[in-house]
Amino acid sequence: MPSTHIQKQFWVNKFVWLTGFVLLVNIIQACSSALLNDEPYYWIYARYLDWGYFDHPPLIALLIRLGGSIASAEIGVRLFPLLLGSGTFYLICKLVDDEAEEVVNLKLLSLLLLSSLFLNLYSFLAIPDTPLLFFATLFLYVYRKYLKNDSLLNAALLGLVTALVLYSKYHGILVVGITLISNLQLLRRRSFYLIVFVAIALYTPHIWWQIGHDYPTIRFQFAGRSGSFEIQHMLSYIGEQAAVTGPVILLLFSILYKPQNQFQKTLKYNVIGVFVFFLISSLKAMVNVHWTAIAWPPMICMAYLYINKLKSRVPLIYGLLVVNLVAVIVLRLNLSLNWFSISNFNDKNPKLMAATLAGKANGRPLVFDNSYNEPSYYTFYTGQACFAVNDIWYKKTQYNYLPSLEQKFQNQAVTYVSDAPVNKASREIVIPKGKKYYLTYIDHFNSFTGVNVRVPELVNYFKRGTAATLKIVVDAPAQYVPLLKATGAYIIIAFTNNLTQEVVYTKCPLPAGFNNSRPFNITFKAPITSGSYHYQFCVVAKEHVGAGYNSNVYQAEVN
Incomplete structure (x- = not known):
């Protein structure tokens, strides 16, 4: 050899x-x-x-x-x-x-x-x-x-x-x-x-x-x-x-x-x-x-x-x-x-965070706002199920695709965890070597993560500052339909300027005779500033905390 x-x-x-x-x-x-x-x-x-x-x-x-x-x-x-x-x-x-x-x-x-x-x-x-x-x-x-x-x-x-x-x-x-x-x-x-x-x-x-x-x-x-x-x-x-x-x-x-x-x-x-x-x-x-x-x-x-x-x-x-x-x-x-924190890496102090929030939850399950790491940490270190909701100014996460988990929290008394106060009763909690959170106790929580709003006939041009009409379809799994009607839900259409990130939105009530997957029209005012935009929809209850993320992203020009 x-x-x-x-x-x-x-x-x-x-x-x-x-x-x-x-x-x-x-x-x-x-x-x-x-x-x-x-x-x-x-x-x-x-x-x-x-x-x-x-x-x-x-x-x-x-x-x-x-x-x-x-x-x-x-x-x-x-x-x-x-x-x-x-x-x-x-x-x-x-x-x-x-x-x-x-x-x-x-x-x-x-x-x-x-x-x-x-x-x-x-x-x-x-x-x-x-x-x-x-x-x-x-x-x-x-x-x-x-x-x-x-x-x-x-x-x-x-x-x-x-x-x-x-x-x-x-x-x-x-x-x-x-x-x-x-x-x-x-x-x-x-x-x-x-x-x-x-x-x-x-x-x-x-x-x-x-x-x-x-x-x-x-x-x-x-x-x-x-x-x-x-x-x-x-x-x-x-x-x-x-x-x-x-x-x-x-x-x-x-x-x-x-x-x-x-x-x-x-x-x-x-x-x-x-x-x-x-x-x-x-x-x-x-x-x-x-x-x-x-x-x-x-x-x-x-x-x-x-x-x-x-x-x-x-x-x-x-x-x-x-x-x-x-x-x-x-x-x-x-x-x-854990000598020092690195942003978005080890800055949550998760074990202490999970234990602290569990102790301050008043025995209620937790729902996190615009987050996916913290609720996952919480479930891992406490063994307790929690949920997360997000709005169109954040992004979708895997929690948007867990309808069986979401249903466990509907109409339940929950502790809502957010990065900013929701109302005057929101309670500030600071985690040493971690983040600041606000806890809000909600007696009847509802969310509509599983509802999808779509535009069957795509519109990608709007005249600035004028009234516009869009035909939309709301696809809702069967368990959401009575909830939408009972809570007086409505649709938000939000336009975001791709350059400035400025957001313009309009609230549109659901029709009184709303029927799942049947098209209906919404009327709103287009942004007054010309430019390239993307628009999305969210579904919220009349008495709500946060806005949902209930559609794909659609691109449009406003002139």
Whole structure:
């Protein structure tokens, strides 16, 4: 056996040790950290298994459900995500090992991996990005094998992994699409169409779910997040990405590296393609900093290959990687010890929040206003069911698609939890190292989340400042119809200026002879200011708290 092969086997074993170390750290982290970010929200997903959810495909829900069947508390939620997340480290090591021309510099590779913010977070968090990174990296690993060996087995396996990428998170389509763009010669391979067939066949249940639910995710991504150009969105995106990929400038290094083969070309295309895609996206709306995480596995591979060939400034790079590593260690310790809060991440102090609100609820169930994390935290840490309502100035959430849960709260005495006072009787509650809430006791709560208002004949132009008429249909499940009539419900049509975000709305009473799904006309005054708008509908009771979110988003011009 050649000595080089013996060396490679030795270093592969080192990869196993590195992965084992990451796995051990992740288990400790999972057991010692309260649920973070959106983890409790996806735990709610897992309680209602389905082929799809409002804003994500279903794989993360299945992983959490499986983990919960084995273990309880936080480790049960994170068990399978942390196994996959730790596996991502191993797969990146394998990709680097396969592409390196000499024995892998384990010190450099370990520093690149362990100092990566996203790889560390998405190696244990129970959120869609964790399985996405694993299966996207596995996709690249299997794709490399397919390039080397065009067999039916490799093609079928690549089709399977493609489906798993898409079942993880919709951003996975970027890896698949960019890979194809980087190598259009794949279209000439007969086996390529087996990949397509297997992937589509396995993904069909989710496609049917989208069709059956009126494409909620597509509507949310392309209409619910509509906006107009704002230069600060682009500047924010550039600044955030420069921060998370620096100070070693991994993105620059991966771009400077000259690919030596088709697979490396694909890696480079994926790095550049993902960052450019979201740069263009930032022209229209705010881009979350973690959306580019899918580019990190190929970026680390390319950065390693480039840095390892450098003849100068290597000590400086190592020093900067160590600085990054220290920052990651501090962050991970903070997630367990809660030294400081990070907005929208660990700023809820969820265990204390849940216990405090439960103690102040006067024995009533809780209903949260314009929130999805807090009610999920509350249910996880107290075991008590609660509900969440949202208005058209917030966004839809999975709570909009849980009618069986909503029905448990109708006509009940509830404690309403909001970020602002509802009336003079609202009671302020401050959670140390958490947020401020207001509690309002409501004796007869009603909501209409399951009611859908639609425009059968789409109208996308209105004359400013003049009276206008729209034909609408109110689709209400049977249990809502008597409730709508008994509470004297009415419709709100709200126009939001896409540029200024100014809102103009009109209240329109339901007809006295309202009949479910029968069209009727509403009359209102169009906005007096010209411009591009989107309009939505909500259904509220005459005596109500908040306004609902009861329609899709419709675009219109007002002139």
